[in-house]
Amino acid sequence: MQFFSGSSFFRQRIVLSLLTSLPITISDIRSKSTSPGLRDFEASFLRLIDKFTNGTQITVDETGTKVVFRPGHIVGGRSVHNCGNSRPIGYFLEMIVCLAPFAKNETSIRLKGITNGKPDISVDFFKNVIINNLKKFGFETEDNIIGRPMSLKILRRGTSPLGNGEIRFTCPIVKKLDPLILLKEGKCNKMRGIAFTTRISPQISNRMVKTTRTVMTNFLNDIHIYTDHYSGKQSDTSPGFGISLVAKTTRNCFYGVDCVGEKGQIAEDIASECCKRILNEIAIGGVVDSSSQWIMALFMVICSEDVSKIRIGKLNKYTIGWLRALKTFFGVTFQIQPDSKTKTVLLSCKGVGLKNISRKFN
Known part of the structure; x- marks a missing residue:
């Protein structure tokens, strides 16, 4: 059991717990706030995770300031979830794409809520940037995936405060994730x-x-x-x-x-x-924008047991916190090498070769 404190990186810790099968306890969630405990969007995220997995045990205390999370198996499949109107769909979608490649079944999920809003990425950004970046890890190779190619379809747009937007996200199961060497961004x-x-x-x-x-x-x-x-x-x-x-x-x-x-x-x-x-x-500069740094780092860690290396611009605070979380859960330390000539950073690590324990491949 790994112990954490505070509300920072709440959903990331849940996702990394599922990927590593490591039970976690998160305490003191806004315990000093005038409104302590989980927010409604965090509770909604836990309900989504419960739908997306099998055998997961989630215990929340009466005050909502402590969560005990025992991960089950990622099952994926078809599902529908109303994300509510407190946070945009992007808040939930970012975490689902981290889990879906390792599910038992191909993921086809419909998410309802705000498609374009602050402070999270829009469904357009996810469709045109995140998906295109992740394809470089092996999602474009037909003999490497089970199911339809990764895609997102906007069924209806929804803005704050009422939401009522809807999207459908499809993600195949990946037999393996390829290491990535991406150092030249081009013009x-x-x-x-x-x-x-x-x-x-x-x-x-x-x-x-x-x-x-x-x-x-x-x-x-x-x-x-x-x-x-x-x-x-x-x-x-x-x-x-x-x-x-x-x-x-x-x-x-x-x-x-x-x-x-x-x-x-x-x-x-x-x-x-x-x-x-x-x-x-x-x-x-760099090969990805600042909003994509963290997810590229995650897939570099969980890909095949080989070295991956990418060039990024200035490391933002979110990515720095994410790298620390990856070290805690996977024991992987990134090599960070500043390039004074281009004022960029070379980020490299060796993948752990994460296996899909929910499904056996031929």
């Missing part, structure tokens, strides 16, 4: 994006597209920003708008950012902010 040569509106004028999307093209044509020629408008019964949700941008390089690397409009903000400001953020991600 950014393409920009793709989507500007969405729900229950407001579609002209808002057009204004975001126009502003984005005006800014980005100073740097790129190949730019395509699509619009996505939902209204009426197709979008039984709150009024909202936003934009998601993805930059692609000549080495098939991806950088993504999201911006969601809030009350009082105008379309042009949201588009300008998104452009500044994507340009900053490109300028920082």
